[in-house]
Amino acid sequence: MEESVITGSGLPPAxxxxxxxxxxxxxxxxxxxxGHYVDQLGTPAGADQWLTQQGLTPVDAGMLDMCAAQLRSLREQARALFASRVAGLPALPAAVNAINDTLTRVPTAPLLAWDDKSGPYRAMPNPTSELVDHALAALAADAADLLTGPDAERxxxxxxxPCNRYLLRHGRRQWCSTRCGDRARxxxxxxxxxGRT
Incomplete structure (x- = not known):
């Protein structure tokens, strides 16, 4: 079956x-x-909008293709860890390493730089990638907190x-939305x- 990508799922947050x-x-x-598929991070503009909606970057941060690809990669690594946790299986070491690498990539303070004319100064590296790195680190930290905190059991x-979304279970609820619950029922x-099973 051919898969088609559409722009919005119309689903509320899980x-x-x-x-x-x-x-x-x-x-x-x-x-x-x-066979439809929604990827909110499929384009740099979509990734930019998604990060803004999450409060992780300012409006029109200027997302680059490379930055959107990093965000999609982090999504797949976090998804692999969530799937392992839900299934009770060991995590893929590459997924754990990707989360840890993202957590440690962000400088916690402006770095020392030196200009031949004006001398030493403190500065953060590339402002656009810096914004993305901080957003990625915040997402990775939240994934680590979710996987190790009290909500992990839920x-x-x-x-x-065919829904592939994750949620925090409340009571007996097994679906991410009313639409998915209605479809399953x-x-x-x-x-x-x-008479089919």
Missing amino acids: PGAEQHPSLALVNSAVALPG LTACASA AARAYARRT
């Missing part, structure tokens, strides 16, 4: 995504019925195929009527 931006990050690529995958009802 439970927990407003408290954990890393959950919003892994849910920024969504599989929808009919982390689960949406139980409605309709599929179960159809299976009962037709």
Whole structure:
């Protein structure tokens, strides 16, 4: 089946995504019925808008292709860690290393620089990539906090195929949205009527 990419899923944030931006990050690529796929980070402009909506960068930060690719890569590594946690399986070392690398890449203070004419000064490296590095570090820190904190026990995958979003379970809720819950209930009802499993 051919997969098509569309611009917006129309889905509300999954439970927990407003408290954990890393959950919003892994849910920024969504599989929808009919072979459709939404990737909010598919373009630099989309990634720029997503980071702004999360409060991680100012409006029109000037996202570059390379920066958007780094954000998508972090999303896939965090997604792999969330999947391992939900399934109770060991994490891929590359995913753990990617999160740790992102956490340690951001300088905590302006670096010392030296100009031949004016002498020493303190400055941060490339301002645009600096913004992205800080945003990536904040997302990586949130993913690490989510995976090691009290909410980790509530982390689960949406139980409605083909949805691939994650959520923090509240009570018995197994779906990321009412739409997914309705789709799963309709599929179960159809299976009962037709005798399919």
